Amino acid sequence: MSVAVPTPSWLDEIPLHRLVDRGLETSVPLPPGDRPLVEPGTVVLPGDLLLEHVRDRRVAEVDVRTPDGDRPLAGSRWAPVPGRRRRAEHLADGELLAPMPGKSSRWRLVTGEHRAQITSSVAGIVIEVRPGAMIRLRIEGLALRGAFAAGASARGRLELATDPFGDLRPGGIDVGRTGSILVVGSRIDAEALTRARAMGVRGIVAASIAGKDLRDFQASERRQRAALHVPEPFGVLALDGAMKRTIATPVAALLERLAGREVALLVDPPALVFDGTGIDLPQVAPDWVRVRSGPNLGAEGRVLELVGLRRFAGGVHLEAARVELDGEAPFEMPLGDLERLG
Amino acid sequence: MRSGRSDRSVAASIGSVSSPTRVFATVDRGTASTAVALIGRMGGRHRLLGSTGGPVGVPDDALLERLRRRIDAADHELAAALGIDQPGVMADLPRLVCATAKAPVLAVIAATHRIVGPLAAVAETAGWQVRALVIDGSDILEVATALADRRVDAILAGASEPPGADERGLIGELGTLVAATTERRPDLVTVLAGGLASPGGRTETLFRPDRPGPTVLAPSPADDDGEPLRSLLDSLRGGHDDGRRALAAAAGSLARVLRRRVEVLEIGQSGGSRTLASWQPGTGSLVRTAAVARAALLPRPFTEADLDAVIGWLPISLDRLRTRDRLREMATAPWGDAAGDGATLRMAMVRAATGRLLDLTPSFEDLPAPDLVVASGGAWLAAPATATALAVADVARRPGARAVGVDHARVLAPIGAIEDDDDRARLLAELRDDLLVPLGTIVTAGGLRAARTVGSLTVHGEGGPVEVELVPGSVELVDVPPGERATIELRFRDPVDLGVRARHLALDVTGGLGGLIVDLRDVPLRLPDRLEPRRELLASWQALVWPGFDQ
Numbered sequence: 001m002s003v004a005v006p007t008p009s010w011l012d013e014i015p016l017h018r019l020v021d022r023g024l025e026t027s028v029p030l031p032p033g034d035r036p037l038v039e040p041g042t043v044v045l046p047g048d049l050l051l052e053h054v055r056d057r058r059v060a061e062v063d064v065r066t067p068d069g070d071r072p073l074a075g076s077r078w079a080p081v082p083g084r085r086r087r088a089e090h091l092a093d094g095e096l097l098a099p100m101p102g103k104s105s106r107w108r109l110v111t112g113e114h115r116a117q118i119t120s121s122v123a124g125i126v127i128e129v130r131p132g133a134m135i136r137l138r139i140e141g142l143a144l145r146g147a148f149a150a151g152a153s154a155r156g157r158l159e160l161a162t163d164p165f166g167d168l169r170p171g172g173i174d175v176g177r178t179g180s181i182l183v184v185g186s187r188i189d190a191e192a193l194t195r196a197r198a199m200g201v202r203g204i205v206a207a208s209i210a211g212k213d214l215r216d217f218q219a220s221e222r223r224q225r226a227a228l229h230v231p232e233p234f235g236v237l238a239l240d241g242a243m244k245r246t247i248a249t250p251v252a253a254l255l256e257r258l259a260g261r262e263v264a265l266l267v268d269p270p271a272l273v274f275d276g277t278g279i280d281l282p283q284v285a286p287d288w289v290r291v292r293s294g295p296n297l298g299a300e301g302r303v304l305e306l307v308g309l310r311r312f313a314g315g316v317h318l319e320a321a322r323v324e325l326d327g328e329a330p331f332e333m334p335l336g337d338l339e340r341l342g
Numbered sequence: 343m344r345s346g347r348s349d350r351s352v353a354a355s356i357g358s359v360s361s362p363t364r365v366f367a368t369v370d371r372g373t374a375s376t377a378v379a380l381i382g383r384m385g386g387r388h389r390l391l392g393s394t395g396g397p398v399g400v401p402d403d404a405l406l407e408r409l410r411r412r413i414d415a416a417d418h419e420l421a422a423a424l425g426i427d428q429p430g431v432m433a434d435l436p437r438l439v440c441a442t443a444k445a446p447v448l449a450v451i452a453a454t455h456r457i458v459g460p461l462a463a464v465a466e467t468a469g470w471q472v473r474a475l476v477i478d479g480s481d482i483l484e485v486a487t488a489l490a491d492r493r494v495d496a497i498l499a500g501a502s503e504p505p506g507a508d509e510r511g512l513i514g515e516l517g518t519l520v521a522a523t524t525e526r527r528p529d530l531v532t533v534l535a536g537g538l539a540s541p542g543g544r545t546e547t548l549f550r551p552d553r554p555g556p557t558v559l560a561p562s563p564a565d566d567d568g569e570p571l572r573s574l575l576d577s578l579r580g581g582h583d584d585g586r587r588a589l590a591a592a593a594g595s596l597a598r599v600l601r602r603r604v605e606v607l608e609i610g611q612s613g614g615s616r617t618l619a620s621w622q623p624g625t626g627s628l629v630r631t632a633a634v635a636r637a638a639l640l641p642r643p644f645t646e647a648d649l650d651a652v653i654g655w656l657p658i659s660l661d662r663l664r665t666r667d668r669l670r671e672m673a674t675a676p677w678g679d680a681a682g683d684g685a686t687l688r689m690a691m692v693r694a695a696t697g698r699l700l701d702l703t704p705s706f707e708d709l710p711a712p713d714l715v716v717a718s719g720g721a722w723l724a725a726p727a728t729a730t731a732l733a734v735a736d737v738a739r740r741p742g743a744r745a746v747g748v749d750h751a752r753v754l755a756p757i758g759a760i761e762d763d764d765d766r767a768r769l770l771a772e773l774r775d776d777l778l779v780p781l782g783t784i785v786t787a788g789g790l791r792a793a794r795t796v797g798s799l800t801v802h803g804e805g806g807p808v809e810v811e812l813v814p815g816s817v818e819l820v821d822v823p824p825g826e827r828a829t830i831e832l833r834f835r836d837p838v839d840l841g842v843r844a845r846h847l848a849l850d851v852t853g854g855l856g857g858l859i860v861d862l863r864d865v866p867l868r869l870p871d872r873l874e875p876r877r878e879l880l881a882s883w884q885a886l887v888w889p890g891f892d893q
Contacts, residue, residue, distance in 0.1 A: 009404070009407070010404075010408075012400065012401055012403075012404035013396060013400055013404050013405070013408060014400075015396075015397045015399050015400060015677070016399065027492055029492070031487045031490070032483065032486050032487055032490060032526075033483075057483060058483075059482060059483050073525045074521075074522030074523070074525040074526055075522075075525060075526040097482070097483070097486055097522065098482075098486065098518045098519050098521075098522035099518050099522070100518070101514025101515050101517070101518050102514055108482065110483060130490075130492070130526060130527055131526055132486070132487075132490040132523075132526040132527075133490045133491065133492045133526055133527055134492040147674045148670075148674070210663070210667055211663065211666045211667045211670055212663050212666075240674075241667075241670060241671045241674055241675070242666075242667035242668075242670040242671055243667055243668070243671055292675050292678050293671055293672075293675045293678025293679040293684075294678055294679045294680075294681065294682075294684060295682070306408075308412070312680075312681035312682065313681045313682035313890070314681055314682045314683065314684075314685040314686065314725075314888075314890055314891065315726050315888060315889045315890030315891070316680060316681050316685045316724065316725065316726065318680055318681060319394070319396070334678075334680060334681055335396070336396075336397055336675075336677040336678050336680055337678050337679065337680075339675075
């Protein structure tokens with residue numbers, strides 16, 4: 001795959017999909033009530049605390065009087081002054097939501113008893129903290145971007161469960177996979193996803209996930225999150241889309257090199273984040289192409305030339321390229337169905 | 343007009359390009375694709391030299407170089423005369439650039455459903471993705487969380503003027519919640535409308551004066567049919583080169599040039615827009631426009647009803663799960679899967695999106711009907727021109743006759759980026775023969791009675807008269823080539839609605855790739871509820887106009 005030839009300028013006409021990105025930003029939801037444990041500029045490592053999440057948020061009313069008489073800001077933390085006797089409902093601490101209409105010192109407070117500490121799945125630097133809205137991080141490391149993801153961001157050891165062409169059946173997942181992020185090849189169904197979560201797997205990476213399986217998994221995930229017991233974070237990442245195809249060869253080569261290393265699976269944006277130190281990134285020939293959509297989905301090969309407008313099925317005229325896919329004889333196909341990796 | 347490779351255009355003036363340069367480029371950057379065109383000065387006027395397009399992300403220069411190569415290969419002398427016969431010259435070419443972006447999110451909040459409805463309806467037509475919230479009966483914590491959501495770009499809060507009895511007790515709550523949100527997110531744009539907007543009023547004083555984000559006082563949605571509020575909200579989104587605003591400006595200039603009422607129906611990946619422009623001596627151009635995020639090919643959120651709407655227009659059999667998966671693929675690679683049944687699927691998406699666009703702009707139906715309908719946006723270019731004409735007839739169902747064209751080179755919006763209306767009109771006047779691909783004329787008759795035949799059509803064209811029997815429920819196609827004019831006579835047994843109620847009508851029509859389409863189907867279109875007969879009916883119409891259509 002490693003070829004050092006000058007890139008013909010016409011290749012610019014084929015959409016380029018970056019193999020890896022640097023400097024990716026991610027944001028962590030910080031709804032009213034949750035307490036940030038970092039501030040802008042904080043450097044975080046995987047496992048460092050990011051925020052305290054209130055699982056049973058409720059609103060209480062409190063009298064807020066500051067020593068200097070200034071009105072506090074919404075989003076500020078508030079706790080009762082120690083040492084004074086209060087009724088139990090006035091002992092809550094939390095985040096100031098908004099003042100009561102017409103009463104400057106009477107505030108609504110978001111509070112709760114059950115609190116969980118949320119850790120970072122990635123290394124990076126905090127670039128913004130907005131109480132009640134989000135924590136934004138710039139990630140350190142490289143990111144393999146996906147098409148979409150679901151569940152929660154998670155971290156684990158990357159393991160290859162199948163070859164890039166394979167499907168993983170539910171029976172193929174056992175407790176030996178606990179703590180891992182599994183690469184499962186071309187596709188996975190909802191049953192295998194829920195079994196993987198139950199076996200302690202932290203995440204699944206697949207080339208594609210059908211919409212129905214994704215919705216079934218998301219419904220199951222919502223039920224899990226609603227339970228009192230806090231489940232371990234579990235995420236699922238579809239690298240390419242919803243229609244079945246294999247993992248692209250350069251991506252599969254990269255995942256093979258990452259096997260056994262700690263990686264993070266991000267949901268927003270959908271990506272697999274890893275420390276690039278010591279990783280030799282696969283080199284992709286400039287004329288390497290993959291079929292991104294339409295017939296021949298997932299096929300790979302070389303683009304030979306651009307041939308201009310051609311008439312295709314359905315009587316539509318599209319910009320076309322002459323390609324050689326999977327060792328077959330060259331043929332012409334719509335340019336828009338192709339992508340390069342680089 | 344700008345030169346070079348910078349990413350953003352600047353305010354444009356055709357005067358500055360027409361004198362020193364002989365050729366310039368237009369660039370329409372959508373969210374799914376980019377279209378470029380070259381416009382050159384020949385024989386004392388501007389002409390469209392050519393156009394092409396590609397997926398978003400492909401550099402403008404690569405697309406322009408492709409176009410340059412083709413022009414050079416087709417007519418080297420012309421390319422040399424215009425100075426575009428050498429590779430690399432495109433980088434320094436002056437450009438008119440416009441861009442459309444993903445619709446920003448506007449949280450619309452009011453005390454009650456009665457108030458939030460009209461506010462949200464206006465905001466929906468101003469290019470925002472709307473999340474409606476009410477105080478009455480809601481969990482305050484949920485409302486506060488939704489307002490502070492990181493995906494919210496701006497807040498519109500409103501009350502009736504004066505506040506009604508149902509909202510008076512909740513106005514204070516509304517004001518404090520919105521003001522508290524701006525304390526969490528000080529840069530948030532906040533619009534106070536109607537009863538909340540009295541300058542220096544109680545609500546405005548709740549906001550900290552030193553916060554970086556603006557607090558904008560806006561009119562009520564009840565004022566002038568919501569147009570002042572819509573216009574204000576529209577101005578708060580997008581950059582100065584916003585493609586949808588530019589398209590509306592171009593439509594106004596086009597109406598002025600053609601002296602006709604022009605309706606532009608634009609459908610894109612991130613939204614759609616509808617513009618109705620007319621021109622009258624003395625008053626100039628009158629432009630009514632609406633940008634609708636829900637009119638995107640794949641609106642967010644994409645609901646089951648949206649999926650039903652696409653499936654409802656499919657003339658081919660695709661199961662629901664597979665259709666949903668293909669649509670999801672199109673969300674991530676909107677330029678792909680454009681051939682075969684991918685094109686059919688795309689045209690079903692276009693029809694569904696246009697249906698939403700028309701449903702969300704009902705006030706346009708009260709305006710005089712257009713003489714010319716222009717289909718704009720990359721989505722309309724997915725099918726052969728004749729099939730596009732039928733798609734327009736399927737969804738824009740007004741009795742009467744109208745010419746239909748397609749903005750094939752996507753130059754209208756970049757030209758709309760020229761600031762001066764006179765400059766725009768001058769350029770459009772010079773390009774009037776190149777701007778639009780004429781699809782033909784659609785004649786839609788409403789109020790037909792059920793019968794075997796209801797009358798006859800005689801077309802007096804250059805090839806001699808053609809007689810057609812008119813059958814209710816059918817679509818009749820008569821070949822009237824582009825550039826040709828014909829006079830048609832419609833004779834009905836009973837009075838029908840052709841914009842006016844009449845039994846006998848003679849009209850001058852213009853030809854196009856789709857010729858003359860006489861549409862005798864119901865207004866509005868009624869289709870079978872069951873999918874199979876519905877598909878068969880749609881397929882029978884599609885087969886008439888889509889060469890190569892394979893059911």
